[in-house]
Amino acid sequence: MAINRIAFYHLETLLWIARLGTFAAAAARLNTTQPAISARVRELESHLGTALFRREGRAMALTPAGRELVRESEPLWARFQTVLTGCSDIGGARGVVRVGSGEIAAAICLPDFVTALGLDLPNVTLEIDIALTVDLIQQLASGQADMIFGAGPVAHPLLRSTPIGGVDLLWLASPAIASAPPPRPPVWSLSSASPLYHIVKDALARSPLAASPVNLCNNVRTMIDIVTRGGGVGAFPEAMVRAHLDSGRLARLPDMPPLPQIAFHVAVRAAESDPLVLAIFGRASDLRL
Incomplete structure (x- = not known):
């Protein structure tokens, strides 16, 4: 087994496919192409000598070996990201963070929040999507969004949320x-x-x-x-x-x-481990409408 040939990007690719369900979604999240994602999976499966995914319709399902590797790799990957973040200045962080918001929250709190965020994290790109909370919850749970501002209770077993106040x-x-x-x-x-x-x-x-x-x-x-x-x-x-x-x-x-009043919450996935997303979520949790 060629363990020495397994790179961090192999594990990152595996974890995003497992989270999002398709190679195409993982490619979009990692800013690469679907053929590149397929090549990474083939390399990883070749190095390990076992299949990690099987196709079920349009989605990719983990094999038993794939599920075990994901389960064991997730805490290691989270720890690795935390170590890297601790060795660097979060102000120099780079990446694309996808934020979903309802229209009311977007109008009331996003302008000041996004402006301040841009000053502190100048190398971070934000992609903001305005939609109804019910749609935002599904986007977040499926990995299409990294964080959302939602109206009313944000109740979903895969998410965790923090109240940020209400609107008259x-x-x-x-x-x-x-x-x-x-x-x-x-x-x-x-x-x-x-x-x-x-x-x-x-x-x-x-x-x-x-x-x-x-x-x-x-x-x-x-x-x-x-x-x-x-x-x-x-x-x-x-x-x-x-x-x-x-x-x-x-x-x-x-x-x-x-x-x-309409109550508002900010939410991320319960299993979110990306230090940048968690840092932005922490700042959003301190907002008070």
Whole structure:
């Protein structure tokens, strides 16, 4: 067995395929090509004298020998990364970190957070994806994202999360509608997969507008623009509409029940071992909305 020919990149490749499930996903994560990933696997299997993967449909499943190697290699790889990080300045770290965020969290906390991060980690590239929390959780669990900012509880057995505070919601409309609400104005909300939808529906059922139709949109800023132009009412984060309230373009809707805060969490995979990702996660965990 040619153990002396096994390089660290062989183990790194193995662990990312095991985590992401396909050679293509591992190639994207490691900034290389799928043929290069296949070549690394063939080299590793040749050196070990055993097959590590078998194809199951479009995914690659570990063989018993592959599962054992992954189980034994993961703590060693994590320790190796920690040792290297301890020998270097984290400020000089390089790499691509994929961050997912809901639109509300992105608008409220990401600009300052990303700006400060860029000053402290100038060689780190961020790829930011804005999506609903339910989609972000799946991206994180599958390894397509390294860290996420999510609305509501981030509950998944493969993830760990830290609360970073909540955001106040206000019932708002254009001044004309707020002063004389029609009987059934349309109410705007994010999709039913969003915590905001359930907050709006629960409060709406206890309000004078219980018979109003609920229109759905996947973009909060678009909903704010619609409501500002007199296209209905909505429940919006105060931090995103403060300028609209100050300028008089939006007004609070009277006689509506109070809305609970939307809680936000930052999350990573429970098994995350990359020192750079963990360092960024630590900084994000200190945020307070």
